[in-house]
Amino acid sequence: xxxxxxxxxxxxxxxxxxxxxxxxxxxxxxxxxxxxxxxxxxxxxxxxxxxxxxxxxxxxxxxxxxxxxxxxxxxxxxxxxxxxxxxxxxxxxxxxxxxxxxxxxxxxxxxxxxxxxxxxxxxxxxxxxxxxxxxxxxxxxxxxxxxxxxxxxxxxxxxxxxxxxxxxxxxxxxxxxxxxxxxxxxxxxxxxxxxxxxxxxxxx
Numbered sequence: 001x002x003x004x005x006x007x008x009x010x011x012x013x014x015x016x017x018x019x020x021x022x023x024x025x026x027x028x029x030x031x032x033x034x035x036x037x038x039x040x041x042x043x044x045x046x047x048x049x050x051x052x053x054x055x056x057x058x059x060x061x062x063x064x065x066x067x068x069x070x071x072x073x074x075x076x077x078x079x080x081x082x083x084x085x086x087x088x089x090x091x092x093x094x095x096x097x098x099x100x101x102x103x104x105x106x107x108x109x110x111x112x113x114x115x116x117x118x119x120x121x122x123x124x125x126x127x128x129x130x131x132x133x134x135x136x137x138x139x140x141x142x143x144x145x146x147x148x149x150x151x152x153x154x155x156x157x158x159x160x161x162x163x164x165x166x167x168x169x170x171x172x173x174x175x176x177x178x179x180x181x182x183x184x185x186x187x188x189x190x191x192x193x194x195x196x197x198x199x200x201x202x203x204x
Contacts, residue, residue, distance in 0.1 A: 027052040029084035029093070036077040052089075075105045075128075075195055085184075094184035099191060103177040104128025106196040113171050113201045120156040124173045127152070134176050134194070137161075137201055139169030164203045171201035 032054045033042045043054040058070045073079070081099040085092035109123040127133050127150050135156060136145045142164050148154035174196025183189045 023051070025051045025053075026089040027086040028054070028090055029086045031084055033082045034071075034099075035080050035082075036073060038072055041071045073102050075102050077102045079193070091184040096181055096189075099181055100179055100193045101177065102193055103130065103175040103195045106133060106173045106175050108173055108197055108199055110199075113199060119158045120161070121153065122156065122173065123153040125152075128175055130175045132176070134174050134196075135172065136174075137164075137169060137171040139164055139167055139201070139203055142169075161203060166203050169201045169203070170198050172196055172198040 027045065029045070031042050031044050033040050035041065041056050043056045046053045046055065056069075056071065058068065060067050060069065078098045079100045079102065080095070080097050082095045083093065085094055104126055106127050107125045109125060113120065113122070122135060124133065131150055132147045133150045133154070134145070134147045135154070136143065137156075144156075144160045146156070146160070174194045177193045177195075179191050179193075181189045181191065
């Protein structure tokens with residue numbers, strides 16, 4: 001059974017947060033660091049307009065070569081979070097141990113997917129104990145995002161791709177975990193962790 005996922009995502013955040021950064025976003029300082037027992041990854045603050053945003057770049061161009069800098073996160077890893085803090089908009093330095101846990105990583109059975117304006121059959125493995133599995137496809141500025149019952153496979157209806165142009169994009173299958181932590185000022189911090197695989201996706 002297919003359920004569109006966008007409304008559920010939106011309901012977890014302030015109305016201004018999807019898409020983009022919520023207007024209520026507060027700076028956590030000049031950097032935020034996420035780490036596991038093997039290594040850590042520091043994300044420097046950027047600004048989208050006047051709003052703070054933290055992101056690591058998993059790919060970058062070196063001349064004509066695309067270099068991958070994917071963080072070494074694996075299913076079952078616990079993730080710690082630190083930030084240097086910003087007294088102007090938030091508290092000072094803060095650290096949260098076991099901020100989130102990476103859920104089981106889902107994998108496509110096939111390495112590539114092709115859509116031809118008809119329905120799309122998808123098979124996957126290793127979905128863990130989750131009762132839902134999630135699927136997304138992106139082609140340029142077009143995107144679908146949905147969830148299915150977790151039974152090893154699903155069929156994306158043709159109507160989901162009706163507005164897609166021809167070309168190459170990416171498709172993902174993943175598990176999802178949502179958790180809540182107390183921030184340094186006692187207000188809640190929501191975390192969402194996705195664990196899966198992305199493959200090339202062609203619409204013909």
